[in-house]
Amino acid sequence: MKYAAKAQTPLGKVLLASDGSYLTGVWFAGQKYYAAGIGNDIIYNQHIPIFTQTVSWLQRYFSGENPKIDELLLAPAGSTFRQIVWRILCDIPYGHVRTYGDIAAEVAAYNGIKTMSAQAIGGAVGHNPISIIIPCHRVVGAKGSLTGYAGGIEKKQRLLAAEGVDVRTLSALVR
Missing domain, CATH: 1.10.10.10 (Winged helix-like DNA-binding domain superfamily/Winged helix DNA-binding domain)
Structure with a gap:
């Protein structure tokens, strides 16, 4: 299963992607390679725990904090x-x-x-x-x-x- 959600940042909207447990993507709207690899079979669900954690992380980051990367479970797909x-x-x-x-x-x-x-x-x-x-x-x-x-x-x-x-x-x- 692939999940997606949208979130607002001070720099514009971002698309979040997950496999249900891990964060697999964060893209700015209109970004090059936007949503690369997530395919068409996605379910939009803002309530996936990794999305809640990611939105909190982003809010803290944009408020001037330095949240640690390892606070989030990341699984970027690539070679x-x-x-x-x-x-x-x-x-x-x-x-x-x-x-x-x-x-x-x-x-x-x-x-x-x-x-x-x-x-x-x-x-x-x-x-x-x-x-x-x-x-x-x-x-x-x-x-x-x-x-x-x-x-x-x-x-x-x-x-x-x-x-x-x-x-x-x-x-x-x-x-």
């Missing part, structure tokens, strides 16, 4: 490579950023290889199905450029600013 990248994203501290290159180096070391393409990392980051909670907005391009965010650069800037990142020091490049 082994994407899963590795998404786990690394979860380790980026609240209010900090890392570059695609930093993450590429970490994935390369994890896999015991010399190098990894930052573009491959960008693809995995861009396909993160659990926006905000798996903090793909904390990933920036080389030299702090604000590149690609499936929810839009403006949302990325607002999320980072809400976490205390001085976005004026980041350059807004769209790719």
Whole structure:
């Protein structure tokens, strides 16, 4: 069974997805890859416990708290490579950023290889199905450029600013 619910955030509506126990998706309305993988056989039910927990988490996040990612049971669907990248994203501290290159180096070391393409990392980051909670907005391009965010650069800037990142020091490049 697949479930969905909608929730309102200060940045707009989000669609939540679950298998009934785990959170499998959080997408901004109109986001690139919106609802990817949830299919058509979904039941809308706001009262699934993981949705109640997620809405509470999001409310706390948007009120300036730093709720822990592991408070929620997450099960994003993706390849082994994407899963590795998404786990690394979860380790980026609240209010900090890392570059695609930093993450590429970490994935390369994890896999015991010399190098990894930052573009491959960008693809995995861009396909993160659990926006905000798996903090793909904390990933920036080389030299702090604000590149690609499936929810839009403006949302990325607002999320980072809400976490205390001085976005004026980041350059807004769209790719």
